[in-house]
Amino acid sequence: MGLTVDYELKETILLARLNGELDHHTASELKESWQLALQQPGIKHMVLNLESLSFMDSSGLGVILGRYKELKAEGREMVVCSLTPAVDRLFQLSGLFKIIRFEENERYALETFGVVLS
Amino acid sequence: MNTNMMRFSFSSQSRNEAFARVTVASFVSQLDPTMDELTEIKTVVSEAVTNSIIHGYNSDPDQMITIICTLSDDEVELIIQDEGVGIPDVDEAMEPLYTSKPDLERSGMGFTIMENFMDHVYVHSTEGEGTTVTMNKQFNRSKAMSQ
Helix, strand or coil, rough: CEEEEEEEEEEEEEEEEEEEEEHHCCCCCCCCHHHHHCCCCCEEEEEEEEEEEEEEHHHHHHHHHHHHHHHCCCCCEEEECCCCCHHHHHHHHHHHHHHCCCCHHHHHHHHCCCCCHH | CCEEEEEEEECCCCCHHHHHHHHHHHHHHHHCCCHHHHHHHHHHHHHHHHHHHHHCCCCCCCEEEEEEEECCCCCCEEEEEEECCCCCCCHHHHHCCCCCHHCCCCCCCCCHHHHCCCCCCEEEECCCCEEEEEEECCCCCCCCCCC
């Protein structure tokens, strides 16, 4: 259980992959490390990969929306990709699909920012 | 009717959110729910327990939350109780996107998720005494094994 996050820099794009369970407990830890990762120089936009997220509740929606708003306020963009059916349902319910851009997989999400993986 | 019941209490600490939802899911597994139904149960337990911690107890880690789970045939009843500050206006609290704590990055979706994932959600709250959330759900009958 718990949550681990892998941050990786792909050119000017911060890629974050979440593994495990995102609830109120893990959301506060995630917020800290996520804000720190976004402070690295040279990062323009970001891709959030939720493929390995085995559980999420409304606290997860809150922390994702929080980072989305911070990025948007700085003219930066966040794309979310690789949703599991359960996580997809929560985004549908909350209406975040109308606000945040979602892509099917990580490769395509990065490509929309001009990052081409070999 | 075969009724099976369990009750447990735990400290109002966020680390117990995972414990609570996994414990309930484990008990409910006796009804042979689908993976989707199990995810729904885990999610609503997480939502109600998080509400009790953040709102009921204002993140005081030394209070207690009690969960009572009753299985009757193919139906589950979940009762999640705290003895916290209570909700002044339950109807307002249950509105989608309403949150009393926007500074904590709450999405305001907790009750909306509970109402979507369960058949019935009933909230009883008294200011200064606490909040009890009662939820019911009937599992898919068609796939139930014949007795």
